[in-house]
Amino acid sequence: MSTSGDERDRRTEFELLARTHAEMLEAYLRTLLRGGNLLDDMFQETLIVAWRKFETFDRTRPFDTWLRGIARVCLLEQARKQRVQPASMDPEVLSAIDRRFEVLSRDADGSSFVQRVERLVQCMGRLPEAMRQAVDLVCAREIPIVAAARSLDLSEETLKKRVQRGRQLLAECIGLNGNSEGVPQ
Amino acid sequence: MSSTPRLGHGESNGDGTPAHPAQTADELIAEGLLRHLSNRDASATEQRLAAAMAAIDQEKAGPRAATPAAPRFRTPRWALAAAAIVVIAGTAMMLGIPGEQSAMAQVQQTLAAMRSVGDRRYVVQLDGADETNGGMPNGIIDTRSPGLLLIQHRPPWQREFTTVGRDEQGKWAIRSDGQVERANPNRYWPPWVTIDGESLFADSLDELLESLPKAYTLGTPVRESLQGGDRVYSRITATRINTSGPQPHVVDLWIDPETRLADRVEFRWNRGPGGHSHTEGEHGAPREDGDEGRFDHGPDHNHKHHDGPRRPMPDHEHDFDDHHEPHSSPDGRGRAPHDHDHEHDDDFVNMPPLAMMQWMGEEGVMLMWSSKPGGRKGGPPRGEGRGKGGPGLLTFQRIPVPELPTDWFTPASHMPATESPEEPGLGKSAGNGE
Numbered sequence: 001m002s003t004s005g006d007e008r009d010r011r012t013e014f015e016l017l018a019r020t021h022a023e024m025l026e027a028y029l030r031t032l033l034r035g036g037n038l039l040d041d042m043f044q045e046t047l048i049v050a051w052r053k054f055e056t057f058d059r060t061r062p063f064d065t066w067l068r069g070i071a072r073v074c075l076l077e078q079a080r081k082q083r084v085q086p087a088s089m090d091p092e093v094l095s096a097i098d099r100r101f102e103v104l105s106r107d108a109d110g111s112s113f114v115q116r117v118e119r120l121v122q123c124m125g126r127l128p129e130a131m132r133q134a135v136d137l138v139c140a141r142e143i144p145i146v147a148a149a150r151s152l153d154l155s156e157e158t159l160k161k162r163v164q165r166g167r168q169l170l171a172e173c174i175g176l177n178g179n180s181e182g183v184p185q
Numbered sequence: 186m187s188s189t190p191r192l193g194h195g196e197s198n199g200d201g202t203p204a205h206p207a208q209t210a211d212e213l214i215a216e217g218l219l220r221h222l223s224n225r226d227a228s229a230t231e232q233r234l235a236a237a238m239a240a241i242d243q244e245k246a247g248p249r250a251a252t253p254a255a256p257r258f259r260t261p262r263w264a265l266a267a268a269a270i271v272v273i274a275g276t277a278m279m280l281g282i283p284g285e286q287s288a289m290a291q292v293q294q295t296l297a298a299m300r301s302v303g304d305r306r307y308v309v310q311l312d313g314a315d316e317t318n319g320g321m322p323n324g325i326i327d328t329r330s331p332g333l334l335l336i337q338h339r340p341p342w343q344r345e346f347t348t349v350g351r352d353e354q355g356k357w358a359i360r361s362d363g364q365v366e367r368a369n370p371n372r373y374w375p376p377w378v379t380i381d382g383e384s385l386f387a388d389s390l391d392e393l394l395e396s397l398p399k400a401y402t403l404g405t406p407v408r409e410s411l412q413g414g415d416r417v418y419s420r421i422t423a424t425r426i427n428t429s430g431p432q433p434h435v436v437d438l439w440i441d442p443e444t445r446l447a448d449r450v451e452f453r454w455n456r457g458p459g460g461h462s463h464t465e466g467e468h469g470a471p472r473e474d475g476d477e478g479r480f481d482h483g484p485d486h487n488h489k490h491h492d493g494p495r496r497p498m499p500d501h502e503h504d505f506d507d508h509h510e511p512h513s514s515p516d517g518r519g520r521a522p523h524d525h526d527h528e529h530d531d532d533f534v535n536m537p538p539l540a541m542m543q544w545m546g547e548e549g550v551m552l553m554w555s556s557k558p559g560g561r562k563g564g565p566p567r568g569e570g571r572g573k574g575g576p577g578l579l580t581f582q583r584i585p586v587p588e589l590p591t592d593w594f595t596p597a598s599h600m601p602a603t604e605s606p607e608e609p610g611l612g613k614s615a616g617n618g619e
Contacts, residue, residue, distance in 0.1 A: 007245075011242075015234075015238055018234060018237070018238075019234055022233070022234050023221075023225070023230060026225075026230060026233075027217060027218055027221040028217075028508040030217045030218075030220045030221045030224075031213050031214050031216070031217025031221075032213075032216070032217070040233055040236075042325075043233045043237065044233065044236060044240055045452075045603055047237035047238075047241065048237065048240055048241055048244065051241045051244075055552045087213050087217075088209060088213060089614065090206060090209070092206035093206045093209045093210050093213070093463050096206050096207050096210030097210045097213060097214060097617065099208055099210075100211070100214050101214070104214075112454045114568070117218050117221065117222065118222070118408075118417070120215075120218050120219060120222060121222060121408050121409060121417050122410055122415070124219070124409060124410075125409065125410045125411070125412050126412075136407060138214040139215070139220060140219045140220060140222070140223040140405070140407050141223065141404060141405050141407070142220065152552060166215075167211070167212040167215040167216055168208070168211060168212060168215075170219070171211035171212065171214060171215045172211075174215075174218075176210075176211050176215075177289075178212060
């Protein structure tokens, strides 16, 4: 009975932790996945693997960091099987992404991951309109470059540069590198 | 396999040198978080979580478990996903497909909220209207479901406001002689509610919004704040499926996630095919701000059938008369017929529109309707619909409304005041400036 009770407790603890960090996991996977169609699958795969390994989880360490590590391994495994296409396979880029998620998750001012991410909304509002439209269409709405360029009456190259600059400004604005409020007022 | 193309991230710095991994990471995260915010849905997250926990429970129960806990996510998911992608790919060029259902649900909720919330008030700004309005609103709309409407608008080239409405008996208008016109009230209605003989919103703003799910493709809801404000809205862009006819090509809604009301509605008309918008200047020159906005071009007015609100024509009864009404301020801007005193703010309900604007502070009103993302203070964007051309943008901004009297939507409530002008007691038709 006690084994069954322990199992229930463990499951309850795992579900609680998973629920707490579910939105972070979604955001992380959306960052790593090229396209969001497989988000559901990767989300589930990550949690199943995490559950299997939950006994080995060191409770003195942050759960979200541990979960991201599992998500990353799962993603690379699926990429190796050519089931998903990651946004990057470069280990340096992936490590840099992990470091930035650490920053987002443990903000010095005490705001939560969700609160930190929501700042992006204000940052978007501060982008110059033309840049905001470009970023909105291409990044947020995932409109293909060709269609977005046509919609904005821009060349694809101009649109790409505008989006790239917009992304950089947004990254500065939410302080991924310790800076903040990088977008000009 | 997922194949939605994504723009290269930090591939080069423009000078051919490869970007630093940190820069690539920054860009990937910015984009990932944006997509996350755009697609964020608490119920979807909960569903994912529940499915994962069900799959875990199923795994714990062993391979002999009776029913798969979450077949959608598990067994054939890669194959199913691939099949889904094939279907989705065919329509991937269409705006907003990924979030269609969510957008649809939000619009339906908004319509339901609008029907139940009671009275609403909007200030209307028409880009491309003549310059004589001095940046003042083109109209103020009060609406009460079902179908009651009051519009206080300033006709072209007029300094005073005209009051029109619809009550249980139908449309009415207060004529310039102070009498009620019910036989032929349309001539007193603002030109921007009727385009080429077709009504933009025949009964109410709600009616056009009700047509959105059928006649428009709804884009993915985006969380967005209006410039100068902290409140985060769900912005839904609806693109008209068939662009013939006068209805706006694009409707943008800013929905308050708490009240479910559309706090801002924008109607936009695209540039005609191959034609230059009149908003670009006399000779099709680029707009002065160099902004290649996608929806901000007015209709081609050389075309036989205009798209978008027609340019308001002067009423022959009061054509071009430059009246210097006693209510106009020396600087040419209108002011309240009653010299409104801020001590009388309780009389907000009965204030004529100009007085109400004065009460709110002109700058406050201006900020309100220029507070679109990327908008400028003090009026519409430069070069956008100003000058000769017709409007490319019609904006409705919801503002607080006090409890309106029961008979507010009847003409009796808006007959010309007979009391002393010092008393801002009753609303007054401003007439047509005759």
